[in-house]
Amino acid sequence: MKTQNKSQGISKNKASFTVARSDNGNIQITFTFPKEEVKKAQEEALKEIGQSITVPGFRKGKAPFEKVKAHVPQQKLVEKVLTILLPETLYKAISTNKIKPAIYPKFELIKTKEDEDWEIRAITAEIPEFSLDNYKEKLVGEIRSKKLVKSDKKLQNEITKDQKQEVLLRTLVDVVEVNIPPLMIKEELDSRLAQLLQRIEKLGLTLENYLNAIGKNPETLRQEYERDVRDSIALDAILTKIAEKENIEVSQEELEKALEVASSDPQIKKQLKSQAQVNFVKTVLIKRKVLDHLTSLWDSV
Secondary structure (H helix, E strand, C coil): CCEEEEEEEECCCCCEEEEEEECCCEEEEEEEECHHHHHHHHHHHHHHHHCCCCCCCCCCCCCCHHHHHHCCCHHHHHHHHHHHHHHHHHHHHHHHCCCCCCCCCEEEEEECCCCCCEEEEEEEECCCCCCCCCHHHHHHHHHHHHHHHCCCHHHHHHCCHHHHHHHHHHHHHHHCCCCCCHHHHHHHHHHHHHHHHHHHHHCCCCHHHHHHHHCCCHHHHHHHHHHHHHHHHHHHHHHHHHHHHCCCCCCHHHHHHHHHHHHCCHHHHHHCCCHHHHHHHHHHHHHHHHHHHHHHHHHHC
């Protein structure tokens, strides 16, 4: 990873961390947890695990740490210890270095040997800063060119809102340069291709048959999906930045009204129980407002 800069820090639990940023937005955070802290976390983990398992010769929840440890798979214990050690230290590393993760970190175990310091690596990505430049001028130029092509007033009136937005969004992707981290592209691309494969299998087809039917090979299909993923991520970032630049926000009243409408559907209501899901609804509303703002440019030209 080509490093742009490195920084170090220490969290309250005496763990240290090093953050390495690359030019393309990928970020590595390497944590070192002192063996003393690891031992404390192991004891806490074993105490919690011990409450739910029965060790021969002991009442449930009464077995000593070493006996519980002997009955717990090493992988399960390591995972439990990490849930104790990582959250506070990860938050410290992210907040100290003002990282804005675009994807949830993936963790790699570098060293987790008994009676030694542990080393864990988190890999994430953030979209590097970019400029909208004179995006409005460029949009207006594209709008004028489209209107000149369809100079007939009647034809202009037949252009739908969706068609206007399609032109505007395509133009934004073309004129605003956003450097998307490869890690983000790979993760979203793999997810979309996996979903496609599931749909193909449900239809009773093989991937080979499907590709033959649409006249593509695995390489061209992946390239097509990768281009769509890159554009989708870039567009999402651009719309977010436009909302910030133009101070486009959603009021609490607008949010509550949207949540009320959404909650009328029992299936959706079940999904609106966490703050993260409510924030997602708010983000969708803001982006709708941005689209309306962009559409107004078309109508004003």
